Amino acid sequence: MSEPVLRDEQRVLERIEQARRRPPRLRDEVVTSAHGAGGKASAALVEALFVPAFAPAGAPPPLTDAAVLDLPGAQLAFSTDSFVVRPRFFPGGSIGHLAVHGTVNDLAMMGAEPRWLSCAFVIEEGLPVEELRRVATDMGQAAQAAGVQLVTGDTKVVGRGAADGLYVTTAGVGLVRQGVRLAADQVRPGDQVLVSGTLGDHGVAVLLARGDLALEAEVTSDTAPLAELVGRLLDAAPSLRWLRDPTRGGVATVCNELARAAQVAVVLDEAALPLDPVVGGACDLLGIDPLYVANEGKLVAVVGPQDADAALEALQSHPLGARAARIGEVRGDPPGIVVLRTAFGGTRIVDMLVGDPLPRIC
Amino acid sequence: MSEPVLRDEQRVLERIEQARRRPPRLRDEVVTSAHGAGGKASAALVEALFVPAFAPAGAPPPLTDAAVLDLPGAQLAFSTDSFVVRPRFFPGGSIGHLAVHGTVNDLAMMGAEPRWLSCAFVIEEGLPVEELRRVATDMGQAAQAAGVQLVTGDTKVVGRGAADGLYVTTAGVGLVRQGVRLAADQVRPGDQVLVSGTLGDHGVAVLLARGDLALEAEVTSDTAPLAELVGRLLDAAPSLRWLRDPTRGGVATVCNELARAAQVAVVLDEAALPLDPVVGGACDLLGIDPLYVANEGKLVAVVGPQDADAALEALQSHPLGARAARIGEVRGDPPGIVVLRTAFGGTRIVDMLVGDPLPRIC
Structure with missing residues (x-):
């Protein structure tokens, strides 16, 4: 562990380090797909826009994939994700499976046992009811297999052209295993x-x-x-x-x-x-x-x-x-x-x- | 309380009662705006599609605006809503205020003190960053005024024409006041x-x-x-x-x-x-x-x-x-x-x- 990992890249490294020390800046004037990709632009959006906006006074909240909430005698994990995958059905699963797995996995990563899910649908007018039923059925089966319950939800319908078929947002609550702190x-x-x-x-x-x-x-x-x-x-x-x-x-x-x-x-x-x-x-x-x-x-x-x-x-x-x-x-x-x-x-x-x-x- | 409330409407009443005794049916082949309006079609969608799909085996979950979750020593309220309002800014508020108030109010209706919120954004590529900042700032201020913390979130970006600017989904967790059961x-x-x-x-x-x-x-x-x-x-x-x-x-x-x-x-x-x-x-x-x-x-x-x-x-x-x-x-x-x-x-x-x-x- 004493030998340096990088040999001939000292200058590159210094430039990267320099860039990282600067406070994150959001240079873009409009939102682009990169802001939703989970990489550099997403991090800038969170750090330069959401964190200061969500904490108008006082300490900024630690916005993470899943939050740990302290209750007397227990710790909860709490997480949310929206799903906009295209196509909605693919080998191995569907937007319904993703909507359950994505959120229960965010909870599991905090050492929590996932317990309850909410789901909110934004549906484009004209979506075949049978397709919605397939998605909901996949969600029900995925939830059962993951040991969680879908307990509350919401449905909004927007006009043709105002959504691409169907977006699903789930949120989840789980119980963190006692004594576990993954961070x-x-x-x-x-x-x-x-x-x-x-x-x-x-x-x-x-x-x-x-x-x-x-x-x-x-x-x-x-x-x-x-x-x-x-x-x-x-x-x-x-x-x-x-x-x-x-x-x-x-x-x-x-x-x-x-x-x-x-x-x-x-x-x-x-x-x-x-x-x-x-x-x-x-x-x-x-x-x-x-x-x-x-x-x-x-x-x-x-x-x-x-x-x-x-x-x-x-x-x-x-x-x-x-x-x-x-x-x-x-x-x-x-x-x-x-x-x-x-x-x-x-x-x-x-x-x-x-x-x-x-x-x-x- | 002995005098009947309705006098000459016995036949109408009987027909309504009859219709209500039938199991809910979803006759539509495609989703229409009525399914998102909160009325009859929304109820049919929940009862005839979501409830059976979400409970592939066993008792159907009681899908409500907010669920009450039993923990040892405490009861939580848990709720979610998506917001697709148009226009996004209107006299008295914005989609950001609604996204906070809608969810904290669902929790309050269960006798709970709202504590934590998640928020998930589905954004159409090209949305001005300044508009997103205004919405997020409204959310931060509304959360502070309501005494809740925005603790976790997600951002997805979809292409032009695949969303109408911006949809926001919040979920919330609150603590039900001890001994209170509103139902x-x-x-x-x-x-x-x-x-x-x-x-x-x-x-x-x-x-x-x-x-x-x-x-x-x-x-x-x-x-x-x-x-x-x-x-x-x-x-x-x-x-x-x-x-x-x-x-x-x-x-x-x-x-x-x-x-x-x-x-x-x-x-x-x-x-x-x-x-x-x-x-x-x-x-x-x-x-x-x-x-x-x-x-x-x-x-x-x-x-x-x-x-x-x-x-x-x-x-x-x-x-x-x-x-x-x-x-x-x-x-x-x-x-x-x-x-x-x-x-x-x-x-x-x-x-x-x-x-x-x-x-x-x-």
Whole structure:
């Protein structure tokens, strides 16, 4: 851990560091798709617009994917996501499955057992009732499988052309396991980084389902509820520090968020990243890096080195973690940076996602 | 209470009763604006589509505006609403105020103190960032005034033409006051019906703001957070049975929901309904009944007869309840029906809202 990770990139590094020290600025005059992609522009929107607007006086709220709420005698996790995926049905799932899994997974990443969901529909006039029924049925089945109850909801209808069929927003409430506190400030140098399976399956599945690519391959989305897998991980690895599901922006984005929040370096080994060959091939054809492509049924975990083997075993013992792997480690330096050791022995910086290579995949 | 409320309408009544005894049916093949209006079609959508879909096995969940969740030692209220109002800014407020007030009021109607909010944005590419900032600032100020914290969120961006500028979905969590249980099954014949102020202000304000009407009058939306008002009511009236905020579909709709759920008759006195003369005039011009027009800062309360005076006084002691009035009473018969005693001494049935006279007012 004494040898510097990056050798010939000192100047690049300094420029990145400089840029990061500046307060986030929102230069754009209009909202673009990049603001919804989960990368750099999304972070600027949250930090430069939502945080100051939501805290007109006093301390800004820590706007996170899921909030932890303190009650006497219990801690709740609370999260929300909107789903605008196109097409609404794809190999492996639908907008209904995503709407349940996306929110229960955000709760599970806080060490919570998901319990209750709300759902709100914005529907374009003219949507076939049968299609709405299929989506609602998928939600009901996904909720049952995830052990959560859909308890409250809302429906709004807008005119033709005012929505693209159907948008679904879920919010969820879960109970944080007693004594568990998963947060970036728990992470320290030497910690190990694990992923529960292959990268990018969901994003590529949706992209291929659109039929825009002249590619015959079919890829199945990995959309799945992760709370059970997290339960095993918590049982096996008391030193579990931090969890995140790599959805929009992929593993690269969640690792950058961790590096920035904890002021550590995250060093990933390219050779260790699990990748389905068809997903890898599709990414090559598209010119996109699978490190930035979304999953909807995977997690990235950081554990103390003493628990790394046990954590990996626990993940691999569950069907959703069969292809889990140790993919990197946390270092103290350079703080705030994600570095990839390439398969050829070099290193490169893995920056935050810029732009929106894969719009509307969730 | 022995004299029948309706005299010459026995046949009409029987036909309505017959229709209500049939299981709800969704005859439509496509979703129409009526399904989002909060009336008959919305109820059919919930009962014939969402409830069976969300409970693939076992007891159907009681899908309500706000759910009460049992924790050891505490009860939570949990609610969600999407907001698609057009225009986004109108006299008295904006989509940002509505997004906060709508959800905190759903929580307050369960006797809960609203505490935490989530918010999810679906934004059309090209929305001016300054407009988003105005909306977020309105949300922050409304949240602060309502004593809630915006703690988690999500942003999705869709292409031009795939949304009408901006849709906001909030969800909220609150703590139910200990020992309080507000529900339709608490309501009994003899109970009194109160409203906290003038009817229909919000719906008419938005309609006039659209400029579609050749009417010079300006009406201000009543959008406001109601938890403090509910607190006074709970202090003053231990027999408080049931509360609802008359948003989409207005006072007529919430009274119909109560009548159906409690299998009681709700008898309203037309002469007692508080109405702003400008709102009344606009409704006359539009040919709509203010009983069906939305408020966003009013509540309908049912209290035991012994507490009716104290409840009314408590409401009137608060600026948001200055024009509160006793507007009717609960009877045992005819069950499931809302009846209006007209100003001319006649009676008429106030049915569930049919169609969607005022689309996208929230």
